[in-house]
Amino acid sequence: MATRFMSMRNLQFTMHELIGKQKADLYKANDKQAEKATDMILKAAFEFAKDAMHPIFEEMDRQPPELDAGVVKVHPDVRTIMQTLGEDGWIAAPFSEKWGGYDMPATTFNAINFIFAAANYSASVYSNLTIGAARLIYTFGSEMLKETYLPPMLEGKWQGTMALTEPDAGSSLADIKTMATPLDDGSYLISGEKIFISAGDHNGVDNVVHLMLAKIINSPAGVKGISLFVVPKLRPDENGNLIKNDVIVNQIFHKMGYKGAPITGLTLGENKNCKGYLVGEVNKGLFHMFQMMNGARLDVGASATAIATAAYHCALDYTKARKQGRKFSDKNAKDPVSIIEHADVKRMLLFQRSVCEGSLALNMQCGLYEELIHLLDKDQKIKFELLLDILIPVAKSFPSEMSIFSTSQSLQCFGGYGYCDDFPVEQHFRDTRIHPIHEGTTAIQGMDLLGRKIRMKDGKALSLLTEEIKITISNANNYPEFRIDAKDLTDAMEMVLSTTQTLARMGQEKGEEAYLANATVYLEMFGFFVIGWVWLNQAIAAREGLSNDRLKKADRLFYQGKIKVHEYYFANELPKIVSLSQVLTRNPPVTMSVEAEHFTN
């Protein structure tokens, strides 16, 4: 199998030359020592990913988890991986020193997620889910809950999960039916059913801790009556011994890809002996959960980017090695050329890079804003909170949707071989298809962007974003070679803004349904625009890299290649905004007048 699954050079470019420079400008910090320390951490993550995770990438797909007499059996290396990630501090790293961490910066955390997911997405989710669940306890839990649950979770001994979805409540969490009845000891009796719970149970850990949404009896209807609970598989009794907590795995789902991680259905309280412990405030469960949702959505974006990146590297290796056909300029050559010499293969590779490196840059941009929110004081941080808010739906959905097309093009580079399991691209294509679904479907992201984020604080987030983009445009105008791109991005921005206004008017005239009818299309347009912005930033950073007189050949080629991918993006992808804007401004949307009964035959 392919040994290369990512480019450390590109990751470092993104973190240091693109994002680190912005951080230095904004936070007046330019810490070469911190940069070097980060590189050592990334290197260590890469080595672990390469040695422990990547070698079992295909095995975990071929031998998916099995439910055997109530026990979910996963690949034996899952236990070793969780143990090592716990013992070596990777799981605790984002937490405070008290819990064994060092408040790892968000960009470093995102980079590690990216590395692990590129090596083996399924293997990367166990620890990642644990971190997400632990963060909820860490942020909203009582001291008692923290003392009980955080140490074994951060040591990689206990698995954490997010248990939201139910058979009749996926996108619509208002309809969950899992109930919580208060008990005298301050805990709650839980009963209900959950489905699609990732890593919801397995034999690679000693216990599983579900961060679960449920309704306390007699609480208000809808989302205002949802509370958050810790519901462990094994709960500590009064003597601290772990006893069964009446959480039963009733099924594991057989998925098309992402097979290495078990997705489970859970029955809670079948024997009326399932206890849950309230996290945070009563009826504030969804609110608490959503404060963590930004992180979860960035993780999905990073994972989709990582899978597409790994598939791209497979395709790159293959197109360099595989010889077939001749160039048009030398049609009668005796020997065939490497297929990377063919224009259409170059186009496919450029497309893949434009998606992968654009998505990574956006993910890191969001990571930077997250860091600044924690570093800056209240007055300053509000700006970055709003920027993060408006970018999250794009950072989740653009990589998720585009990774389908990107991995599909990786597969296409192999011809018939790409469709077979001789190479791992077909697995990447299957694995990545989950991303537009989990942590809020693409449709949900579109409604979040157009319905909430664009309008919040009278459009403040959007105007802050356009200010940032204008800075990039102004920087680009300093380089004669980027002036046309600056103009193209300006035009794109004006088109996005005027489309937004047209939609607002349509909403005023025809109501919310008309305003949001094409929210997914709006999200797509907005995504192509935002990725255009991060590409122009990358091109400028590469141009600055090239200005170094004593550049090594490999670095020169890297920067030149980066600018070529930027050129490709502005030539072939950014123009998609024009058509999408036409779609959006067509009034009224067709979906307003088509009825279910029109779909009878």
Added chain:
Amino acid sequence: MATRFMSMRNLQFTMHELIGKQKADLYKANDKQAEKATDMILKAAFEFAKDAMHPIFEEMDRQPPELDAGVVKVHPDVRTIMQTLGEDGWIAAPFSEKWGGYDMPATTFNAINFIFAAANYSASVYSNLTIGAARLIYTFGSEMLKETYLPPMLEGKWQGTMALTEPDAGSSLADIKTMATPLDDGSYLISGEKIFISAGDHNGVDNVVHLMLAKIINSPAGVKGISLFVVPKLRPDENGNLIKNDVIVNQIFHKMGYKGAPITGLTLGENKNCKGYLVGEVNKGLFHMFQMMNGARLDVGASATAIATAAYHCALDYTKARKQGRKFSDKNAKDPVSIIEHADVKRMLLFQRSVCEGSLALNMQCGLYEELIHLLDKDQKIKFELLLDILIPVAKSFPSEMSIFSTSQSLQCFGGYGYCDDFPVEQHFRDTRIHPIHEGTTAIQGMDLLGRKIRMKDGKALSLLTEEIKITISNANNYPEFRIDAKDLTDAMEMVLSTTQTLARMGQEKGEEAYLANATVYLEMFGFFVIGWVWLNQAIAAREGLSNDRLKKADRLFYQGKIKVHEYYFANELPKIVSLSQVLTRNPPVTMSVEAEHFTN
């Protein structure tokens, strides 16, 4: 599993109201009896597909073929299906009466392919490949070859294959290495290796007949030295007994989808005892093969359309049954609505229908031209030959590429369930990914369209096509409600034509490589344009259907729904031409200046 996999109503609309009417106008034939006979045949095909093929759709995926001691074991029903299709005349139907057929018209043949592939794509390829191979023998073979091979093939007892690809020669057939050495008895000794041979061997038949490309020793280099042979698995000896012909299955490929049909690697003549029989003329093998290629490419388009259609019907059933969320106009309703009521779900369904029904209409349009070529005399038929030639790359690639997106949207309609094998959509998504690869990749289709078809006979095919499209535009202008659409299609046509001219100039200035650099993008633009044409034709036919005063409610809803899908296509898909035209006219293409060494990191 879903029992509905296609709409007979829509197939009949496409065949009779859309295409049949054109045929009546062109060929002065308006034969209601023939229409009824066709319907009976389609009904019979549908019943067989529903009862014999569809029930094993998932089984054939879960229990893929196995290579066991040199024998490829397939699902036991394959033998029954082949036998029935043979005995009941389905395989012989497209051939002349002498061979048990009735010269079945191309549109009927395409419709049956569509029905079978929608029910179970893998199960449909066995007979289809046999027909393709038999057609080569029928058209170019000697009487002796016909007498020997056609009867058992058309009876479903012997499998036919197309054996082109080799380990180092897929898209580039000039480089095949399989050799043919003349023997005294007029046959040839074959030696070499073939890969990716669909149904290349299996235990559902008594013999396998490969229509194989090979080079006769000392023949010219490249494509001009390729000949076509019949190479059977078992060959008749002088007494007519079948003996082994030294054709060995060396592997079967493990594919991501389309698992029910074995794709094999073959070793030929390992023991110097593999005989082949020349079909047609020496060194004209590729030429002969390509005369059959139009049919094979239409089959792929029909199959991709069929898979997307089956996935759409799964999604349709689910979105009607599944209740979740509320409408914006009734947010506090107690009960959730069927998800088909949500605007974004309607959008996804409209997209799927626009792809499926647009692709089917184009497939049938091509079928009509094929029929006319056979019906008309030489002077008249040249027009339809050229129309068919220019449409084939679109009819192959548009459904193939778009079925990835369409099945992906079907899957998305299910949320998390779509990613699991509880429903068959994930299989459709995997199955259909083969289509942009086999029978000429999408890149090959792009070069065929822009490099050959657009330029042939001084652009005659393109001007004939625009004449046809102008007739549609003129018809649309007769209906006030379609005047804007007529204008939109006119604008699209002008954009396509001016883009074509810009590319021609670019080619004159910068050479063939620049002209063809974005041929795949050109194909995509051309596809959206051509499908716009067939959609406007469908809308007009539906409008005519609505004009009937005594319409049943189901028919009225069908026609109204059809016009809604047309509206969707013109609002949301046709505008993509604008962006693609911008991409194509950017000069010079980025792929001209990016080098392999720019892809180092």
